[in-house]
Amino acid sequence: MNRRQVMGLMAALAGSTALTWPDMAPAQASGSEALLSPPEGTLIGSDDPLAEAYLNALKRIPGFADxxxxxxxxxxxxxxxxxxxxYGISLTAPxxxxxxATSDAPPVVGPTLEFTRGEVNGVYLTNDMTICGVDHNIVMTSPLSGWRPHGYTTTNLHTHGxxxxxxxxxxDVLLMIRSSADTDPMMIDEPRLYTYRYEMPADHPVGTxxxxxxxxxxxxSQVGPGMSGALIVRAQEDAPDFDDLIAAAPYNITEADEEVMVLQTIPYFFTNAEETEGVFYPAGYYFGGIADPSDCYGxxxxxxxxxxxxxxxVNGQRVPTLSLAQGQIKRLRLVNATNGQTYVPKLRAVGDAGTLPKLYAIAVDGIALLPQDGGxxxxxxxxxxxxxxxETDPTAYWTTAELITLAPGQRLDLLIVGDSPGQFELYGAAKGESPMVVEVDTPNTDxxxxxxxxxxxxxxxxxxxxxxxxxxxxxxxPEPPALDLASGQLPQATQSLEFKTIGAAFNSSGVPTKPAFLINDQHFDGNLDDPAQIQLYKGDTDVWNLYSTNDGHIFHIHINSFQALxxxxxxxxxxxxxxxxxxxMPIWRDTIYFDGGPPEGSGDTVFLPGTMVVMASKQVDFTGEFVLHCHNLFHEDSGMMLTVSILDPATGELDPT
Structure with missing residues (x-):
């Protein structure tokens, strides 16, 4: 289904019934308590009224009547x-x-969803968001829609990776699901719920x-205040994979040893003098200023x-405690769900603790590492x-740097081994404390x-x-790209992308007044009638050169992961x-960090390129239109995103759904 058909599809769903959720009361989450897991998503039984509503709505989508x-x-x-x-603040936020769910506490983190590969997995999404402040709807055919934040109560759902x-x-991230509270005539024809259906390939990687x-x-404005959650892909029982291999003897690292850790940095304004209550204010996040009480719940x-x-x-807690027995191995499934913070996890001792526990990277961005040649x-x-x-071992340094850097959107599966008793802290290393791909920008050291x-x-x-x-x-x-790397020469790039931030586009308050975040001097084109800004072809291998000439950026592309080379x-x-x-070894990723170079001269207006990333991907299985973008989400909303289509090379069109 192409972008033009999407609009008619959404209008057909606009009259469907919304969901309701139970009243809930707050629970404490302080830095002295044990690490809590995010809530687990509840499976809906086939006899549940929600299941019937989901299926009825799904059947109204063209091509899904059966x-x-x-x-x-x-x-x-x-x-x-x-x-x-x-962490003790009572928060009003999307x-x-x-x-x-039967929990008495509304979680800051979304529920963890578990999909099974080789099966169809569904999500019934409804939207009744309201916000503090005035919303700013912009028609998508307007050039402003490509780079100016807007539509804070309109949403959709992306299954990242x-x-x-x-x-x-x-x-399909080009869909728009309006809030049932939004009566703007511009949005009234958009649906307020959607029936997502994910047909998972039988050979899909298991992972985070x-x-x-x-x-x-x-x-x-939605991810920032906590609107996200982990998604774990499991294998079917008759098709074991990586998780099953490490759960077997002699490794015995099972689901019981897993800890999902969703990292967030949630901004808010205080709403009482005691500073125990807060609210997320989207226009203030993007543009600054203070909300009027008449527009902010009073x-x-x-x-x-x-x-x-x-x-x-971490899972809505400040510095919670993870306890291990001596000799125990825990698997940490780290998800960086922040808008723009990059971490390099490292351990340090507290007090007179003994030998530091060892850390092992076993997967990044949901895909188990490849073995390296030699060793x-x-x-x-x-x-x-x-x-x-x-200087002494550049290959080992940059490989380790790539694996241990956790940029926005990235995931990192670590094993931590409780070798000796003591208290330790897992923290974000500063530059010079650990290998990292952050060279010019500054990592988060919390x-x-x-x-x-x-x-x-x-x-x-x-x-x-x-x-x-x-x-x-x-x-x-994933199916590896068709490349011959035996020669030691990098393959010729088929796609070269320059990411840059335009300093002159910001006013004195630091707010962009024109497109400020560009890829190859373009910003996002939201007009559904325009062709995709980048066109790829099913079956092709593409080699990508990615670099920045100002600022740190995080490349993410949907649908097909890539090998960082x-x-x-x-x-x-x-x-x-x-x-x-x-x-x-090639490192499978769907999201990758790179820095810009230093400014040339004292004016900070001309910047030099930073270290370039070379990666390759193969366009397999699917055609369709989607996006690539910077996963600093402020950059993305401000235009640093391009539409991408994968077409059938024989017809130049999309495959039918």
């Missing part, structure tokens, strides 16, 4: 939480709630993914530290060594969690998997790119 109930169906209410607890069709009713809104112009708002510099939370196949893999130097390792030995014998396990044929990864440093003195530094 659709059946998905084996796994979840519901999400895009709503405004009035008493969500954020968020996701599970209408079938999944390899599924971008055509409706799957991962996530979901979040993706309505252009309002993504940061609140009188004031700025605080958390308005401009909110602390990092000991029986050695535990992939150990993070924070002492590496780019403490994330406390790790306490007790004296008692764990009652299950566990081992870190060796490198040889990662070569097991049972592990499913190398980084190419820029010689500032001689104005030339140096020889590439190859990773020790």
């Amino acid at each position: 659709a059946e109930m998905p084996p796994r169906l979840f519901s999400l209410a895009s709503t405004t939480r009035r008493d969500a607890n954020l 968020g996701y709630l599970d209408p079938k 999944l390899h599924v069709t971008p055509q409706a009713p799957s991962d 993914f996530w979901y979040h809104p993706h309505k252009h112009g309002a993504v940061a 609140f009188t708002v004031t700025e605080g530290t958390a308005t401009t510099n909110p602390p990092t939370t 000991d196949p029986d050695a535990p893999y992939y150990e993070i060594d924070a002492t590496l130097s780019p 403490t994330l969690i406390t790790v306490e390792i007790g004296d008692a030995a764990y009652d299950v014998a566990q081992q870190v998997p060796p490198m040889s396990l990662y070569a097991d044929a049972a592990i499913q990864r 190398a980084r190419v440093p820029y010689d500032v003195e001689n104005r030339v790119y140096l020889p590439p530094v190859y990773y020790a």
